[in-house]
Amino acid sequence: MLEALRRIGLAGTELADATCESLRLKLLKIGARVKISVLRIHISMASSHPFQTAWRLAQARLAPGCLPGPP
DSSP: OOHHHHITTTTTTTTTOOOOHHHHHIIISEEEEEOOOSSSEEEETTTOOTTHHHHOOOEEEEEEEHSSSOO
């Protein structure tokens, strides 16, 4: 799963050649508020997250049409 994230979602970014450990620490191991409803899962991250742009780009590439408006 991390290989697909790196190959597809993060192509052309500073994290494109990152190790799995680096991806885990920089993108996945962050504090976030998760709200689950019947139709969707909403994830709220801190606005000061240093890799927010890479996270949003990966989400847009892996799940087109699921990205909300600007933060």
